[in-house]
Amino acid sequence: VLANLRIVLVETSHPGNIGAAARAMKNMGLSQLYLVNPKQFPHQEATARAAGADDLLQHAVICSTLDEAINDCELVLATSARQRHLAWPTCDPRECAALVHQATDKKIAIMFGNERAGLSNEQLCQSHYHVHIPVEESFSSLNLAAAVQVISYELRMAASTLQPKIVAESEPMANHQDMNAYYQRLQSTLVELEFCDPKQPRLLMQRLQRLYNRARLSKTEVNILQGILSAVAKNTKTN
Amino acid sequence: VLANLRIVLVETSHPGNIGAAARAMKNMGLSQLYLVNPKQFPHQEATARAAGADDLLQHAVICSTLDEAINDCELVLATSARQRHLAWPTCDPRECAALVHQATDKKIAIMFGNERAGLSNEQLCQSHYHVHIPVEESFSSLNLAAAVQVISYELRMAASTLQPKIVAESEPMANHQDMNAYYQRLQSTLVELEFCDPKQPRLLMQRLQRLYNRARLSKTEVNILQGILSAVAKNTKTN
Secondary structure (H helix, E strand, O other): OHHHEEEEEEOOOOHHHHHHHHHHHHHOOOOEEEEEOOOOOOOHHHHHHHOOOHHHHHOOEEEOOHHHHHOOOOEEEEEOOOOOOOOOOEEOHHHHHHHHHHOOOOOEEEEEOEOOOEOOHHHHOOOOEEEOOOOOHHHOOOOHHHHHHHHHHHHHHHHHOOOOOOOOOOOOEOOHHHHHHHHHHHHHHHHHOOOOOOOOOHHHHHHHHHHHHHHOOEHHHHHHHHHHHHHHHHHEOOO | OHHHEEEEEEOOOOHHHHHHHHHHHHHOOOOEEEEEOOOOOOOHHHHHHHOOOHHHHHOOEEEOOHHHHHOOOOEEEEEOOOOOOOOOOEEOHHHHHHHHHHOOOOOEEEEEOEOOOEOOHHHHOOOOEEEOOOOOHHHOOOOHHHHHHHHHHHHHHHHHOOOOOOOOOOOOEOOHHHHHHHHHHHHHHHHHOOOOOOOOOHHHHHHHHHHHHHHOOEHHHHHHHHHHHHHHHHHEOOO
């Protein structure tokens, strides 16, 4: 899906933001960058902030009109900081990612406006959806590259939840028998150390059981804990 | 919840990244910024990139050690780009936000390492969870402020879909300082018992840290474990 997706930066003022946006895109596995009337491009600051995403800059498609950048697209989304006077179908970045992933085989554009003013009402109206990144109302102006980062991140998250999840502790887990053997030896050690009252061991041992069971020990970890008890035994004074 | 949350930037090299991180935080409604040994701060580039989030920079807490920044925290998360040799409980930014929102009334830190190297293994082991931002493997190095942006965005998204609380730990939780004191005493005890090689304590101690951090100990539980160490000390043969 993401191969059919382009990020369209419209009338960007600062070349550094173009570079940082390219870096954010490449980090998240996006590759198609379209630039509509960039103020300065190419530019060394763009290259510096791209930090290795130079290929995206080199292959960036420079357009002189927004139409040129999105003409062949079947799904167009426009990022918008503000609620506009004209109500439009609106989604948040997560819903945006879901929409993109539903649009298999479609050509898709996500547009970002200029740093100072964002997209104009006219430009916003070229889109199927407005994407609104949730922000603090009193401090709502996101950096352009940060906005690209958030959207790209959600696109990647949506892609990766289609994959099987990772997890899988590499070590074999301790079983009940392992733990039981450990708890019995722990209890007799604590009695010997006079830390545990042999007539009333229960609450203390239950607390320790709860603690270790919560951690879900591996066999290796139980072996380490057993090793510590052996070391304690070897070093304990005989009465 | 977010009022109890601090973003901890460790040994940041570029002041511009500190400013951009502050801006990202404020956009998303976060306010507490901690800086551990920033290379240059305050700095005009930080102020410029903060773009109005100057108050976060002015109130930033400057620390000379990581411990100082997280000592009173009960939940510590560490962002990590790489998969480390020692597997640790890991979450993605969305799961991170869920964990934070479940930890009502807890003091929480999310740590970010230095631009070049990230957090060291030792620093990573101070955390309960590693947060892994999904990235393209062939181009995986995220800009620091971009990483702060992604995490802050997920925290805000989680806040806006706030669910009722799940777990209520009835006991007060141990904080980082409690755990650190315990680990130090555990290590010296294990050295004394000749279970731990004082020249190579690291892997063993990291394993034990992982085990106990996984269990998220209460203060009472740490006191019990400390009591066991006292009992061991009292009963150990003097050489």
